Amino acid sequence: MSNLQVDENGRLRHFLSIEGLNRQILTDILDTAESFSGITDQHIKKVPLLRGRIIVNLFFESSTRTRTTFELAAKRLSADVLNININASATTKGETLLDTLRNLEAMHCDMFIVRHAESGSAHFIAQHAQPHIRVINAGDGRHSHPTQAMLDMLTIRRHKKDFSKLKVAIVGDILHSRVARSQIQALSILGTSEIRVVAPRTLLPAKVQSLGVHAYTDLKEGIRDADVIIMLRLQQERMQGALLPSSHEYFQLYGLTEEKLSCANKDVIIMHPGPINRGIEMDSQVADGPRSVVLQQVSNGIDVRMAVMSMAMGSINTAETTDPNAPNASKETR
Amino acid sequence: MRIVIRNGHVIDPANNTSEIRDIYITKGHIVSTGNAPDGFKANREIDATGKTVCPGLIDLCARFREPGLEHKATIVSESAAAASAGITTVVCPPDTDPIIDTPAVAKLIQERAGQAGQTRILPLGALTRNLEGEQLSEMAALRDAGCIGMGNIHAIKDTKIMRHAMEYASSHGLTVFIRPMDYWLYDNGCVHEGTVSTRLGLPGIPEAAETTAVARDLALVEQIGVRIHFSQLSSARAVQMIARAKHDGLPVSADVSAHQLFLTEMDLLDFDPVHHVQPPLRNQSDRDGLRKGVAKGTIRAICSDHQPHEPDAKLAPFCATEPGISALETLLPLTLRLVEEKVFTLSEAIACLTIEPARILGVDSGTLSPGATADVCILDSEKIWQLQKHNMLSRGTNTPFNHWEFKGKVTHTLLAGRVVFELEP
Structure with a gap:
């Protein structure tokens, strides 16, 4: 897998999963994202790094946030963006996916941003795409959502600086979550001291400890002394497969409230990949409270996606981030 | 059609056999393992010296x-x-x-x-x-x-x-x-x-x-x-x-x-x-x-x-x-x-x-007993070879064992006394 993502010089080629990348590349992504954050504050929010490039948002699953921030990121890099939304049910056959790919290749596209319901689909597309094409995974099944994980890492780093002293708790539907998998991998590569997952056993994957996490079924125990709490979105359909009795009981046991938060570290930050189900994953007081960094996550998403796109296109190599002419490389938290 | 398979190492687990023997086949059936039946005249002789012969x-x-x-x-x-x-x-x-x-x-x-x-x-x-x-x-x-x-x-x-x-x-x-x-x-x-x-x-x-x-x-x-x-x-x-x-x-x-x-x-x-x-x-x-x-x-x-x-x-x-x-x-x-x-x-x-x-x-094949249907496999058990997808005879080449090295290759297959496969030397 790692061979597919990284070229012979160790530089990012595709961004498919966190797994297989080393700490240096993850740190480069974060540093590059920091260097772009200045652009947002400029009057003209554009750099010409990807001018003349065609980037395709190829979404086989619906998405608002991810697709929009990818689009914004591409536009800030001056690329031309094509949004293609394909109803997944129309393309359950593999040939169709490959045919779609071939057709887009014929339109001389340079990069695919792919979201698809099948785990491994981004790898599949990267394996079969022509060599000049770059693929960025915007979420594949339950497998991976690496740009989401990196924007979360950027958010954590801006608030907490050093991963090696952190206790991070991820709460909710770990089983079905590509976000959780990517976060766990990124946190562990970046040297986080303790990673916990909190959920009833019906929402924990088999042998979850093999991911290098501690598993808790009790929320208060799971978030005790935590520095970062990441709440995951709960899909309503989980009630149907007898994974949970009701959203009411879920909120009683796993919903984040000010009262339960008192177990956590007093500097704790609360994160959520969105969209939030208020009153299910957390109550509004927490979501809109001072510890919530949910909206910062969204803005950080643009910087991280700009970083990943420009690095994968080879428009930025990591040496440039220390170049004095490069965009502001050492900008700290905003 | 009468066939004799000579001098092979016969392995027939049904009879606890594991020794060098000749196998005589007539009209699709095995007639003898060991001695030639009276008046047996082979139309074809397969030399299995150094090879394994099994059902x-x-x-x-x-x-x-x-x-x-x-x-x-x-x-x-x-x-x-x-x-x-x-x-x-x-x-x-x-x-x-x-x-x-x-x-x-x-x-x-x-x-x-x-x-x-x-x-x-x-x-x-x-x-x-x-x-x-x-x-x-x-x-x-x-x-x-x-x-x-x-x-x-x-x-x-x-x-x-x-x-x-x-x-x-x-x-x-x-x-x-x-x-x-x-x-x-x-x-x-x-x-x-x-x-x-x-x-x-x-x-x-x-x-x-x-x-x-x-x-x-x-x-x-x-x-x-x-x-x-x-x-x-x-x-x-x-x-x-x-x-x-x-x-x-x-x-x-x-x-x-x-x-x-x-x-x-x-x-x-x-x-x-x-x-x-x-x-x-x-x-x-x-x-x-x-x-x-x-x-x-x-x-x-x-x-x-x-x-x-x-x-x-x-x-x-x-x-x-x-x-x-x-x-x-x-x-x-x-x-x-x-x-x-x-x-x-x-x-x-x-x-x-x-x-x-x-x-x-509940079928009576799977053995080389006299009287059994003459389904026979002869293999060169020392032959080392590598599986190559493009050499497979099956229409499907979906194998995870491509490039694996194996020891032992089939040289002859007989179905009811007929040679249905013969490896080109």
């Missing part, structure tokens, strides 16, 4: 894709592949299109196999109509049309229907072939539920999907007394349950597909759909448990579970691909490798591919 192999599960799925393979193409691999009899599971739930389909398959003339096909009838698990098939008629037993491939959800199917099959002296899987626990899973499914986010199939089904069906057998055969086990725990049932005297047997004795979930890590199989590749201790089951005789037969595919069937993200391996041509090589790896002796290995499956099916 033709019997594969308990191979799909030749005909009728209905000829874009994947045909009886002609797969018969040639089987013959080249020393296989003289295959059992064809009922999931053809149309399904083998009428005598006409069963007969058609045997007729086509006869025309192809390189391998015998024994169809397995559908236990329930259209394999839907709702109504019984016409089992007696299917038996009369040549079906060797009844199987259902898909899980039968309703335990009461399974009970009646077993009762009805036993009324007509039929063995029931079961791929143990609990419908509900299988759900939409496509890989073993464990560390790899968790890492890759692929929907998992828990071990309990197999053991729950084995437990249910063993409980039914205990009450009904029907002969059942569990096909293609994948978990160590199921092997233990079957060992206990056999110890208690239940009429139960089991097989495993050769790839399950070599591959594990760890082989999935690069998402290569060539490893997408059903039942799924499980973990190392399951693989070891299956090997132990074979060594101890709990699992009596090794099959190929051959499923040739056209390339497009594997060109999609992992779970969207069709499961299965093109496996005829690796059945014997992998089994011989188990001998190299000291899982069992050569004679035991041959037994798993010949007399044991013959006994499970």
Whole structure:
């Protein structure tokens, strides 16, 4: 897998999963994202790094946030963006996916941003795409959502600086979550001291400890002394497969409230990949409270996606981030 | 046609034979092993000096894709592949299109196999109509049309229907072939539920999907007394349950597909759909448990579970691909490798591919006894070779064993006294 993502010089080629990348590349992504954050504050929010490039948002699953921030990121890099939304049910056959790919290749596209319901689909597309094409995974099944994980890492780093002293708790539907998998991998590569997952056993994957996490079924125990709490979105359909009795009981046991938060570290930050189900994953007081960094996550998403796109296109190599002419490389938290 | 196979190392586990002998064949039958019958004059002499001679192999599960799925393979193409691999009899599971739930389909398959003339096909009838698990098939008629037993491939959800199917099959002296899987626990899973499914986010199939089904069906057998055969086990725990049932005297047997004795979930890590199989590749201790089951005789037969595919069937993200391996041509090589790896002796290995499956099916082949049908496999057991996809005879080249090195290659295959395969020197 790692061979597919990284070229012979160790530089990012595709961004498919966190797994297989080393700490240096993850740190480069974060540093590059920091260097772009200045652009947002400029009057003209554009750099010409990807001018003349065609980037395709190829979404086989619906998405608002991810697709929009990818689009914004591409536009800030001056690329031309094509949004293609394909109803997944129309393309359950593999040939169709490959045919779609071939057709887009014929339109001389340079990069695919792919979201698809099948785990491994981004790898599949990267394996079969022509060599000049770059693929960025915007979420594949339950497998991976690496740009989401990196924007979360950027958010954590801006608030907490050093991963090696952190206790991070991820709460909710770990089983079905590509976000959780990517976060766990990124946190562990970046040297986080303790990673916990909190959920009833019906929402924990088999042998979850093999991911290098501690598993808790009790929320208060799971978030005790935590520095970062990441709440995951709960899909309503989980009630149907007898994974949970009701959203009411879920909120009683796993919903984040000010009262339960008192177990956590007093500097704790609360994160959520969105969209939030208020009153299910957390109550509004927490979501809109001072510890919530949910909206910062969204803005950080643009910087991280700009970083990943420009690095994968080879428009930025990591040496440039220390170049004095490069965009502001050492900008700290905003 | 009279043939003599001279000077080969004859391994015939049914007779505990393992020595240099000549084999004499007349009119499709073995007439003598050892001394020439009076007045025997061979039309053809095969020199097997330095080679191993064993009964033709019997594969308990191979799909030749005909009728209905000829874009994947045909009886002609797969018969040639089987013959080249020393296989003289295959059992064809009922999931053809149309399904083998009428005598006409069963007969058609045997007729086509006869025309192809390189391998015998024994169809397995559908236990329930259209394999839907709702109504019984016409089992007696299917038996009369040549079906060797009844199987259902898909899980039968309703335990009461399974009970009646077993009762009805036993009324007509039929063995029931079961791929143990609990419908509900299988759900939409496509890989073993464990560390790899968790890492890759692929929907998992828990071990309990197999053991729950084995437990249910063993409980039914205990009450009904029907002969059942569990096909293609994948978990160590199921092997233990079957060992206990056999110890208690239940009429139960089991097989495993050769790839399950070599591959594990760890082989999935690069998402290569060539490893997408059903039942799924499980973990190392399951693989070891299956090997132990074979060594101890709990699992009596090794099959190929051959499923040739056209390339497009594997060109999609992992779970969207069709499961299965093109496996005829690796059945014997992998089994011989188990001998190299000291899982069992050569004679035991041959037994798993010949007399044991013959006994499970209740057919009189799988041996070189005088009077038996002359199905024979001759192999150069020292020959080292490498599997190359493009050299495979099967129409499907979906094998995870491409570039594997094997020791032992088939040089001749005889089906009912006719040479149906001969390796070019």
